[in-house]
Amino acid sequence: MSGARIEIALEGSALRATLGTLAGRLGEPAERADLHDAIGALLADGVQRRFIAAQDPDGTPWVESERAKAGARGGRTLTDTGRLQHSITWSVEADGVLVGTNVEYAAIHQFGGEIEQSARTQVLAFDGQGRFAARKSTRRRKTGSVPIAIAQIGARRITLPARPFLGIDAEDRLGLAGVMQDWLEAALP
Structure with a gap:
């Protein structure tokens, strides 16, 4: 060596x-x-x-x-x-x-x-003043029904x-x- x-x-x-x-x-x-x-x-x-x-x-x-x-x-x-x-x-x-x-x-x-998120239908819930409150919430509150809307959400791609x-x-x-x-x-x- x-x-x-x-x-x-x-x-x-x-x-x-x-x-x-x-x-x-x-x-x-x-x-x-x-x-x-x-x-x-x-x-x-x-x-x-x-x-x-x-x-x-x-x-x-x-x-x-x-x-x-x-x-x-x-x-x-x-x-x-x-x-x-x-x-x-x-x-x-x-x-x-x-x-x-x-x-x-x-x-x-x-x-x-x-x-990639595919197109979907989603239930949206609103509070008493018409503001968005939650997704997928149709539960009843003590004061009555929670206003809801059905939304069609298109497909989308999210980059993280x-x-x-x-x-x-x-x-x-x-x-x-x-x-x-x-x-x-x-x-x-």
Whole structure:
């Protein structure tokens, strides 16, 4: 082999024993489970931070949704019912950790894309002053019937911008370094 080479012999040293202990701990999946669990918790917390800050892992603010601009239902982008935000979880695997969600519409928000809605008929309900109150509501209120209208809504295509919420940001990287350091230090004699 050409080039430069430095060889360090660790035979009989305490450093060799310590490195052997660390290598053993890294090599056993059962030994890594607590590390993976701590990493999963840290990364899931990072996703929650991004929901609150309404920004992607690079720190870029999300494109504000029309609902948020209007101040409707809480007025926060990607937070209508909170289902997506509160579905973030992690799973410890033999060789790592998975962080994500099982919510079916998560991918369209993470990556963006188009949604096609077919034409439909919808029932619209109005309040006592003739203002729009709700969709699909024909229930009776204490004061009487709720005025309703039947609306024909044409087919449409909606383009949703990507609003990445999964990923690793700078704060996560610092936290990961701390978690790894703590885990490795716990293995030292």
